[in-house]
Amino acid sequence: MPYHYLEEIGTADIAFEATGRDLPELFSDASDATMNVMIDNLDAIEPRETRHIELSNNEIDMLLFDFLQELIYFKDAERLLLRVRAVQIEQRNEKYFLKAEAAGEPLDEARHQQRADVKAVTLHDFSVEKKNSGWKARVLLDI
C-alpha cells in the first residue's frame, strides 16, 4: 500500500503515512493520499487539464510540504482536482529542485464522491525519512 491513514493520530485532522521506492514515487503517493482525503473515488478524476509545478527548497521535507500545498491551492482557487502524473526531483548545490506534471478536472459533484475539505498541510510531526527500502513521509492534514 503506497499510503495509509493513521487511526490513532489526530482527532479533528487526518494523518497519513506514504511510502515510495524513490522520492518521485513518495511525492506522487503523498499527493494521492492528500487528494483521497478530499475525494473517495480518485479514479473518477479524469485528466482533462494539465498543470505544471516547479518548486525548489533546501530541505526535502519542506519541498514535499510545498508540493502538497500546490494541490490544495488549485482545489480552492480553481476547484480543480489533480493527480500527479510525473515527478522529477534533482539535487544540485545542496538544494532540491522539483518538476511535476499533474492532470485532472474541476470537481463535479455528480461524479466525484467528496469526503473532507483539506485546509492545510501542518508541520506537526511532519517528516520525510530515508529508509532501507526507500522513502517514508508522515503528514497531518488540517481538516
Add this chain to the structure above:
Amino acid sequence: MTMVDNLQKISNTIWELPATYKEGMRVPARIIATEKLVREMDEAVYQQISNVATLPGITRYALCMPDGHSGYGFPIGGVAAMDVHEGGVISPGGIGFDINCGMRLMTTNLTLDDVKPRLKEIVDLLFQCVPAGVGSHGFLKLSRSDFRDLVEQGARWCIEHDFGWNEDLELIEENGCIAGADAAKISERAVERGYNQVGTLGGGNHYLEVQVARPEDVRDKELAAKFGITIPNQIVVMFHCGSRGFGHQVATDYLQTFLKVMEPKYGIKILDRELACAPLDSPEGRDYFAAMKCGLNMSFANRQVILHRIREVFSQVFGRSAEELEMRMVYDVSHNTAKLERHVVDGKDKKLLVHRKGATRAFGPGHEEVAARYREIGQPVIIGGSMETGSYLLVGTASGAETFFSTAHGSGRTMSRTKARKQWHGKQLQRDLEARGIYVRSTSWAGLAEEAGPAYKDIDEVIAATEQAEISKPVARFTPIGNVKG
C-alpha cells in the same frame, strides 16, 4: 504511570502540569475540565499544551479548555496570553489555519409546529443557497480588488453591499471590522484561494443547523429572553464556518516566514514546527497580525453573507420578510483568533495578546468590549455540539479571569476521522437521524460518517465543566432538527 498521574489536582476543575514537567516550560500548563473529561483526553493534549508553555512571553499558564483534544502546535482548546512587553510572540499554530473559525446564532419568531411541515423544503433550499463541500465557491462574484476591500472592511463591507441589517454589526466583535487589517500584507495566492469563496460553509465539521429551544432546555429564562429566546419551542439557526481558503493560506504563508526568522533572527527555539512564531513587536510579527486581521474580517464577511442567505431562504419558504420573521442575529463568536486585550495579572494591568485556538472569549458583565446591548449581562458564547446531540448558548462570567475570560468552543472530538468512518456509514446515519427527527443534507457521505455523534465528547459534560469552573454559564440548550453539513 499514565499521563494523568503527572497532573496535580488544583480543584475539581483545574488540573496542572507543573513547569518542571518539561524542560523549557516558562509557566505551568493547566487543563480546565472535570475528572471524567481529563481522563478521556488524548495524551497529545499534554504534550502540546506543555509545548505551548515554552513560548516566549507566555503569562501565568498555558491553558486547555474542557473540550480540548489533540491538534497541531497548540491543542484544540488551547489558550495562551502573551505579554507584548516581555517579548510575547504571535504564532499561527496558536490561532489555527482557519483564522476566525466561529459560530453565529440567529433567532426567529417561528416555532417547531410552524417549521416541522416545511423542514425538508427549508433544509433543501439552505443546502442549495449556502454552498458546502470541498473547495466550494460561492454565488457572490467579486473581483480580486473587491475582495481586498472586503478583507479590510469585514462585515461592514457586506452591509454596505446590502447583505444584512445595520444592527447585525453591533453583534459582532469590533462591529464586524477589525481595525488594522492590511491587505498589503497578504499574498496574491491567499486572494486567489479566497475571492470566490465568500458565502460558503466549507467541509469537515462546518455546518448550518436549524434548531429548537425546548422549554425544558431553557436554563435561565431571564437571560434567554435578553438574547431573544422567548417562545416555547422557538426555532433558531446556528452555523459554524471560517475564513475558508483565504485564511488557510495566510496562516500557511506566515508559518513559513516565521520558520525562517524565528531562530536565526530572534533566537527562539520551539518543540514543534507548528509553533513557529515571532515576537509581536517585530516586522514579521506585526505583518502577520495585520494579515491575520484580514482573515478575521473575511470570516466575519463570510458569516454575514451566509446569514443573509438564511434570511432569504426562510423568507422564500414562509412568504414573509425576514423582518416579519424576526430573524435577528444573537451574536457571532470567533474561536480561532488572537486579540490584544487588557487583563489584570497579579494586580497589574497588562496588554496581552491572547491566542484562542478552539476556545471562545467569554467576557463577563460590564466588560467594555462586550456589545452594548449585552454589556450588563456579559458576552454571549455559542458552543456547537455534534449534529446528533445539541448545542448551547451561554454567557461569560465575572469569575473567568483565571482563563483570561475564555471557555470551550464545541463538544470536542474523541475519535479520529479515520476511525469514525470505519464505524458508521453516512447513508445509514442519515436515515437513522431522519427517523429521530433530524433531517440532514451533506455533500459527502463519508464526511457525514466522520461527524457521527459518538465521535464527540458528551456536550453536556463539557458545558457542565465550564459551569463548574465558573468560566461560562449556560442559558439555553438547542436540539437540532435540520442540518446542512459541509
